[in-house]
Amino acid sequence: MSWAAHQFEIYAVQSHLPKKMRGKISFWAIFLGDFTPDFLSKFWVYGFTINGTRYGADVPHQWHRGFPGMGFTHTLFFGTILTLLIWSWRKNRAFTIGYLLGYAAHALTDINDSVGVLLLFPLLTLNFTSQTWAYAATVDGGKYLDAAAYYSSLGLVMDLFWLVVVLFSWRVLTREHWRTQVVPADARIWAWFGRWLPERGLLALYRATFFYGLCRMISWSAWARLFASPDKYGEFDVTERGFPMDLSWTGPYWLEARSLSHVNPWLAYPAALMLLAVLYVVIIRLWEPMGRKEAERRRSRNGTHDVSGDHADA
Structure with a gap:
């Protein structure tokens, strides 16, 4: 799984x-779309x-990214379903497209760990993974071992x-980008938030x-390097305080990478890029029709009729 990358990619x-x-x-x-996949699945x-009683998944990586x-929740298929529900509810082009972009960013980024995602679900129930770093969420290690492994590997990269x-x-x-874009x-x-906050607060x-992502990356990296006690989270070939850095593929070496049945890792990036290209084309093609539908809904709500045939700015 990815950590601060999910915060940074929103702004990207x-x-x-x-x-x-x-x-x-x-x-x-975009923020909500990027937040949704883990919100729906990661709590368990x-x-x-x-x-003294633990409640959670017996096999965390199977629960988080597998089928069954x-x-x-980490598939473009499910993201598209949620996007269609949002569109049918509000007919709001800005929110609908933004949600889908955020959701796609999260799902595609997560192909990089050793578990990966069900990229072509429901057509295929095999995961797509580049196995760049080890997926490390375990029952015993929890989020601390997960963080230590991520920030001791190519996950930090x-x-x-x-x-x-x-x-x-x-x-x-x-400030200028925020105001104009x-x-x-x-x-x-923003007007609603502005009832309580000045512009500086907004x-x-x-x-x-x-800045949450930046602080998260710095603090967890420092903890994993300088303060963590490896013996608290399992038996590792580590004798000093702090977990060793390992930038080898599917690292770190001191942890067994979790995995599920998956396609050849060489197919992960081509498949992700293909889906990204399809997503881009679909959004471009639907942009103007969605704008017209949104304008029609707005006119119907206002009880007006546009006899000139003008439509929303495309």
Whole structure:
């Protein structure tokens, strides 16, 4: 699984929208879409303990990414179903497209760990994984061992990659970008928050997820390197405080990588890129028709009729 990468990729998506969609895609929808897959499945992965009794998945990686299990939550198929429900409910193009983009970003990023995702579900119930780093969520180790393994492997490189993407697109974090590209697409939401917060507070709210991801990456990396006691989380070939860094493929070496039945790892990236291309084409093709449908719904709600045939700005 990925950690801070999921926070950074929200801003990466926001900063790399097609030109015709800039200022017209909901930031909050991208955020919600990226948040949904783990919100629906991850709570049971680590589990929780009440009065000495643990409640959670017996096989965390099967529950999280497999089938049977909640693996369907990390598929474009399920993301598309949720997107269609949102569209049928609100007919809001900015929110619908933003949600799908955020959902896709999360699902496609997660092909990189050793478990991967059900990329072609329901047509195929084999996972797609590049096996770049080890999936490490276990019953005994919980989130701490998971964090230690992720930030001791190429998982850290994934976080840094998305951080660099955002920093090269640094204008996405500026006040001007927020005013001109973010607020117009979510005017009502920002106006609602503005009832309690000044503009500085709203800007801080917009940037909060980025800085949460940055602090998360730094703090967990420091903990894994300097403060963690490996013997608390299992029997490892580690004698010193802190987990060793290992940037080998499917590392770290000191942990058994969890896995499920999957296709050849060489197919993971081509399949993900193919789906990303299909998603891009579909969104571009549907952009104008969705705009017209949204305008029609708005006119019907207002009780007006557009005799000129003009439609929403495409």
